[in-house]
Amino acid sequence: xxxxxxxxxxxxxxxxxxxxxxxxxxRPNGRPxxxxxxxxxxxxxxxxxxxxxxxxxxxxxxxxNSKEVVYERDSKLLMRPASNMKLLxxxxxxxxxxxxxxxxxxxxxxxxAIDGVLNGNLYLKGxxxxxxxxxxLDTLVGQVxxxxxxxxxxxxxxxxxxxxxxxxxxxxxWDDEPSSYAAFITPLTINDNCVTVKVSPGRxxxxxxxxxxxxxxxxxxxxxxxxxxxxTVLHRLSxxxxxxxxxNTILIEGEMLPRxxxxxxxxxxxxxxxxxxxxFTEALQRNGITVAKGPVLGQVPPSDREIAVHLHGIDxxxxxxxxxxxxxxxxxxxxxxxxxxxxxxxxxxxGVFVVNKFLSSMGIDTSKYRMTDGSGLSYHNLITAEMMVQxxxxxxxxxxxxxxxxxxxxxxxxxxxxxxxxKKTPAEGNLRAKTGTISGVSSLSGYVQTLDGxxxxxxxxxxxxxxxxxxxxxxxxxxxxLLAGFSRFGLMPPPTK
Numbered sequence: 001x002x003x004x005x006x007x008x009x010x011x012x013x014x015x016x017x018x019x020x021x022x023x024x025x026x027r028p029n030g031r032p033x034x035x036x037x038x039x040x041x042x043x044x045x046x047x048x049x050x051x052x053x054x055x056x057x058x059x060x061x062x063x064x065n066s067k068e069v070v071y072e073r074d075s076k077l078l079m080r081p082a083s084n085m086k087l088l089x090x091x092x093x094x095x096x097x098x099x100x101x102x103x104x105x106x107x108x109x110x111x112x113a114i115d116g117v118l119n120g121n122l123y124l125k126g127x128x129x130x131x132x133x134x135x136x137l138d139t140l141v142g143q144v145x146x147x148x149x150x151x152x153x154x155x156x157x158x159x160x161x162x163x164x165x166x167x168x169x170x171x172x173x174w175d176d177e178p179s180s181y182a183a184f185i186t187p188l189t190i191n192d193n194c195v196t197v198k199v200s201p202g203r204x205x206x207x208x209x210x211x212x213x214x215x216x217x218x219x220x221x222x223x224x225x226x227x228x229x230x231x232t233v234l235h236r237l238s239x240x241x242x243x244x245x246x247x248n249t250i251l252i253e254g255e256m257l258p259r260x261x262x263x264x265x266x267x268x269x270x271x272x273x274x275x276x277x278x279x280f281t282e283a284l285q286r287n288g289i290t291v292a293k294g295p296v297l298g299q300v301p302p303s304d305r306e307i308a309v310h311l312h313g314i315d316x317x318x319x320x321x322x323x324x325x326x327x328x329x330x331x332x333x334x335x336x337x338x339x340x341x342x343x344x345x346x347x348x349x350x351g352v353f354v355v356n357k358f359l360s361s362m363g364i365d366t367s368k369y370r371m372t373d374g375s376g377l378s379y380h381n382l383i384t385a386e387m388m389v390q391x392x393x394x395x396x397x398x399x400x401x402x403x404x405x406x407x408x409x410x411x412x413x414x415x416x417x418x419x420x421x422x423k424k425t426p427a428e429g430n431l432r433a434k435t436g437t438i439s440g441v442s443s444l445s446g447y448v449q450t451l452d453g454x455x456x457x458x459x460x461x462x463x464x465x466x467x468x469x470x471x472x473x474x475x476x477x478x479x480x481x482l483l484a485g486f487s488r489f490g491l492m493p494p495p496t497k
Contacts, residue, residue: 035489039486046475051471055463055465056074057462058073058385058459059075059479060388060459061457062389062456063455064457074385075384076384077384078382079385079443080381080382080461082435082438082443083325083376084383084388084443084444085376085436086434088355088371088374089351089355089375090321090330091395093337095401096340096354099401103336105127105129105140105188105310107143107309108300108304109123109304109307110154110304113148118149118151120153121157121298122152122155122157124159124276125162125300126186126276128162128336129312129317130317130329131320132189132276132310134190137276137283140308140309141284142287144289157296157300158274158297158298159298159299160188160273160297162339163339164345169375171373171377171379171380172377177243181377182377184269185332186273187335189328189332195269196265197213197239197265199237199252199262200262201260204228205230209252219274220249220250225254226252229256233254234255235253235255237254237255239263239265240267241267274297278294281295319407321408322434325417330376335347335350338350348374351374352371364387364394368384369384371383376438377438383461385445386459388459409446410435411431412425417435421473425485426484426485427448427480427481427485431484432446432447432448433445433446433448440466441462442472442476443459444459445461448480448483450484450486460479
């Protein structure tokens with residue numbers, strides 16, 4: 001390079017150096033002193049962990065009073081919400097069905113009992129109650145007995161005409177069966193459409209393991225191949241239902257030590273509407289009412305009269321759905337929305353239409369997300385953090401139903417699916433949020449109050465990871481604690497417990 005070119009290059013290099021030195025002078029060194037900038041910095045630090053390198057993360061946090069965006073990262077990115085989908089289902093159910101809505105299960109009779117004999121059938125009709133239990137069937141039986149019925153010449157006929165006949169959600173995985181979280185959908189549901197299998201070791205080496213089913217019922221068949229061994233378990237105990245055969249045969253295989261603790265497995269049942277009708281038949285018989293025929297499917301004739309009714313409020317259903325993240329409740333609510341709003345039989349597709357209509361009324365663009373089921377178990381669902389925050393913010397203005405919606409959300413460190421999370425942080429007993437977890441997906445969306453008493457609305461969604469979900473939940477917990485411990489006035493969070 002000649003001297004002339006060097007002379008021309010020196011000023012250019014000086015200017016470049018000045019620019020970079022100026023940037024160094026004005027760029028904050030480390031954590032900013034401004035509280036809001038510091039909060040954003042701290043959240044960025046949480047997400048700087050290497051586990052997030054291959055992971056998609058969408059976050060939005062707003063202060064609803066000022067509409068200020070407190071933090072945002074890829075909030076318009078479509079993500080699988082997992083059980084955050086229940087926020088759409090529960091909010092719409094409260095708005096459309098109303099907070100005083102009651103689910104109904106009815107018993108109808110062909111004829112009037114004469115001298116204790118009912119020369120016909122009993123019809124058990126379900127209308128979407130997700131919380132019906134064995135004890136509730138006993139209540140219905142008591143009403144039947146009060147009419148003097150002692151003998152039924154026919155049998156119990158299960159009426160499931162309130163819903164369509166699609167018993168699983170769109171996009172559910174076939175191998176989720178027979179897990180309790182993927183129980184079959186029917187308007188005539190009992191005990192979450194599951195049985196609980198309790199297995200204990202035998203008394204001596206070589207004895208069969210002891211098996212008990214709750215509730216006791218003839219609807220399932222037990223094949224017990226489990227054995228008690230003296231010292232070493234070579235084959236781990238397995239409890240499953242022969243789901244590939246569409247069978248209600250429960251198979252127990254493997255080994256247990258004599259002093260091993262009993263284990264429990266909750267398994268879904270095939271054709272749960274007949275399971276409900278069977279339990280009702282068995283309850284009638286336990287209470288001294290003979291039933292000539294076994295349960296079958298059918299529809300209540302128009303001429304039949306209603307002789308027994310059981311009601312359940314929507315409030316307990318919504319709390320159960322969001323606190324413990326019950327999938328079956330969400331799916332039943334979705335179909336009920338269609339059956340009540342549009343036509344019978346109710347369908348999931350029709351329920352999604354009702355949800356979209358409600359969200360559209362809140363100003364949410366329903367063309368920007370995809371909902372295919374009510375629970376979030378489907379991998380076809382796609383939601384953005386921005387849209388979720390819009391929903392949560394909008395629900396605060398639904399003043400008549402918001403208290404119940406808010407009360408249904410799990411409380412950090414206290415109850416529900418986050419009862420063991422964010423303990424000994426400012427979020428404990430403060431942050432309320434719905435979790436969402438399926439393979440490779442974890443989400444958390446809800447409300448939190450800062451140290452200043454400022455209310456924040458947030459949504460966090462993480463997906464496309466192969467590491468254990470707890471790593472991503474810990475990151476969410478750190479962010480939740482940062483939000484709860486935030487102060488615009490530089491206040492210090494209270495000491496941890």
